[in-house]
Amino acid sequence: MSKNKVRKLSNSPFRYPGGKFYARKLILPCIPKHDKYCEPFVGGGSIFFAKPNTKVNILNDKDSELINTYIQIRDNVEDLINLLDGIPASKELHKYYKLDYSPSNDLERAMRWFYLNRTSYSGIMKQANCYWGYGDKYSMRPENWPKHLRTTSGRLKLVKFLSLDFQEVIEYLEEDFFLFIDPPYFGADQDKFYSCSFNLEDHYRLSEVLEKNSSKFKFLITYDNVPEIREMYNWCTSIQDNEWNYTINRTDDQKNKKKLSDGYKSNRYKGKEIFITNYDINNVSGVEPFVFIKQLSLF
Ligand SMILES: C[S@@+](CC[C@H](N)C(=O)[O-])C[C@H]1O[C@@H](n2cnc3c(N)ncnc32)[C@H](O)[C@@H]1O
Secondary structure (H helix, E strand, C coil): CCEEEEEEECCCCCCCCCCCHHHHHHHHHHCCCCCEEEECCCCCCHHHHHCCCCCEEEEECCCHHHHHHHHHHHHCHHHHHHHHCCCCCCHHHHHHHHHHCCCCCHHHHHHHHHHHHHHEHHHCCCHHHCCECCCCCCCCCHHHHHHHHHHHHHHCCCEEEECCCHHHHHHHCCCCEEEEECCCCCCHHHHHCCCCCCCHHHHHHHHHHHHHHCCCCEEEEEEECCHHHHHHCCCCCEEEEEEEEECCCCHHHHHCHHHHCCCCCCCCEEEEEEEEECCCCCCCCCCCCCEEEEEEECC
C-alpha cells in the first residue's frame, strides 16, 4: 500500500460568522513570536487553530454556550461523539434542537450547540437568526464530524477557557502575553450574528482598557476600516489596511428568503479591514502556520 503525505492547515471545529478563516494567511505573518497567547473574543478561533500552540493559551468568549462546547470537545470528546452518533443533518432535527430539546447536562448542551452550529446558515447561533443552512454539497457531513472533533480536541489540551467580559480578561492577564483581538465589527449588522450584544460604549471601553494595559503585552486587533475606529486607536503604533475575499452570509441574504433554501451557497465578498497593533507591524518575523500531516491511502 502506498501512502502520500498531505499537509493541511488546522481548522476550527465550528462554522463562525465574522471568523477570520479567510484572513489567516494575512494575519499570521503579523503576529510576533510569543510563549503566552490570549484571545478575549475567541468565537470560532480561526487564528488560534491556524498557529502553533504555545505554552500558555487563554481563550475567552462571553458566549457561555460556545465556551461550554469547547470545554466538552477538550475534555469529553468521545462522549460527545457518542451522543452525536447516528443523528442525521435534517431540517426537522434542526428545528427540534433549536426549539424543543432541553439538555439536562453540559455534555447535552454541547451536543445541541455543535449540531445547530454545523447545520445552521453560516453558523449563526443567535436564536432569532439561526436558520437551517446545511447542504450535502458544501457542508461538512455528519460522518466526518467525529474525526474533526478528535483533531480539534487534541489542539485544545493546553488551553484554559474563560467565559467573561473582555475587560475582566485583559485586566487579569499578567505580562508578556500576545493578544489577538477580534471584537464584533463596529458596523451595527454584527448584533444579528452573536448571542451577546456589543454596543458603541463597549467599543470605546475596549480601546480604553487596551490603552491602559498596553505596556503589559503586545496585541493585534482587527476592525472594519472606518474613521471612528482609526480615531479611537490613534494612540497605537501601526494601523495597516488589508483586503481579502470571504464568503460570510450577510443579513440581507437572510431577509431574501429564496437564498435560505437548501443548497444555497453565499457569494464571495471582499473583506476590507484594518490591523491595529501596539508594535511595529512592519518589523515582525511572524509565526509559521500550524499544519498537520494527514496520511492518505491511495489504494
Ligand atoms: C468577530 S467574533 C470572533 C471571531 C473569531 N476571531 C473567529 O475567527 O471565529 C466576536 C466574538 O466576540 C464575542 N463577544 C461579544 N461581546 C463580548 C464581550 N463583551 N466580551 C467577550 N466576548 C464578547 C462574541 O460572542 C463573538 O464570538
